[in-house]
Amino acid sequence: MISILTLPQPQMRKSLFSFSLMTSLTLVSCSTVLNNLPGVYTLEIQQGNIIDQAMVDQLRPGMNKRQVLYIMGSPMLDDVFHKNRWDYLYSNQPSGEDRLQKRISIYFENDQISGIQGDFRPSATPVIKTSSETALDIPKRDLEKTLWEKITSLVGYDSLDVPSETDEATAKP
Numbered sequence: 293m294i295s296i297l298t299l300p301q302p303q304m305r306k307s308l309f310s311f312s313l314m315t316s317l318t319l320v321s322c323s324t325v326l327n328n329l330p331g332v333y334t335l336e337i338q339q340g341n342i343i344d345q346a347m348v349d350q351l352r353p354g355m356n357k358r359q360v361l362y363i364m365g366s367p368m369l370d371d372v373f374h375k376n377r378w379d380y381l382y383s384n385q386p387s388g389e390d391r392l393q394k395r396i397s398i399y400f401e402n403d404q405i406s407g408i409q410g411d412f413r414p415s416a417t418p419v420i421k422t423s424s425e426t427a428l429d430i431p432k433r434d435l436e437k438t439l440w441e442k443i444t445s446l447v448g449y450d451s452l453d454v455p456s457e458t459d460e461a462t463a464k465p
Contacts, residue, residue: 335387336385336386337383337384337385338382338383338384339381339383339384340368340381340382341364341366341367341368341380341382343364343380343394343396343412345412348412348413348414349415350363350414351363351364351408351414352405353404353405353406354405355404355405357400357403360405364380364398367379368381369381376399376400376401377398378397378398378400379395379396379397380395380396380397380398380410381393382395394410394411394412395410396409396411397409397410
């Protein structure tokens, strides 16, 4: 009876091994197949602060933290151990392609920029950012009656004897 029980174990091991091998290959191939199916939409994932060369070109040595905050936005990382360093990170992975990551660190000394380190370098010439906004000069409206006077005239309230500024001016001799 002992010899009968020992015979199925090697067959069971082979079938268990082949089952686990097929399961692992199936799970691994699912991600490969799903990523390469035509017509499947994948999201573009952006994380961090959007950093571009035009923003970095506006930075100059001696700028204070408020000016940097206005140009670059709030830093992505605020390190407790390095209070005089602001780190900006930007990560983009367009539609399942390789991840594109950019980084810049701005160093401060006495609350002014002392150095910049990372994937961008500021230009040597000062950059003047032109505004795409336009300002319009709107002339002042000459109104005969205010909105309140128009509303009260519809109700008939203006016919009551309420002295106005013009009546007081004409009443005095």
